[in-house]
Amino acid sequence: NAGVMQNPRHLVRRRGQEARLRCSPMKGHSHVYWYRQLPEEGLKFMVYLQKENIIDESGMPKERFSAEFPKEGPSILRIQQVVRGDSAAYFCASSPDRVKGYTFGSGTRLTVV
């Protein structure tokens, strides 16, 4: 049973480009969470999704960031017109239900140059 799969592991983008981060949850998990970790800082919640629905996006920046979790396929975190401040590790987690613990992926390290 594969864990939470995130790709790519490393992503380099020039300022102004778009970044697409993918997350495939564990089999049977219908809850997906995205977190961001800036260098030397803690994990900050961004968005919580279930299939085809955004449940909580209170941690998402108002502009340039969007997320989806379609009926088929992985969850996507999309960052448009990236800036240097977007450089961070982005972690995805999934769970079968809220009580049980999350399983995190290995993260995508985004570097904006």
Next chain:
Amino acid sequence: DAKTTQPPSMDCAEGRAANLPCNHSTISGNEYVYWYRQIHSQGPQYIIHGLKNNETNEMASLIITEDRKSSTLILPHATLRDTAVYYCIAATSGNTPLVFGKGTRLSVIA
């Protein structure tokens, strides 16, 4: 969700038990206590969670006081690979996502 308070750092000798404390004095009756850890730059790892009773699994034990205002995570025989930041989180089983604080940086020393 209730706020939790953890010491910023702790040391533990290899092979000894590591006891990591957490205060959650405002925890409500339906909030669980979750523990996660993050080994340098890796994705966080779920360790254990509990509501009222003490819990044990292959990784650790969780001791929750009777009044539920504090808890202790116990790693019975710490190894160098247990060096990590440990997060204690109090949260309900509803849809609000887990909020990670600053945690305790545990250093296991040979």
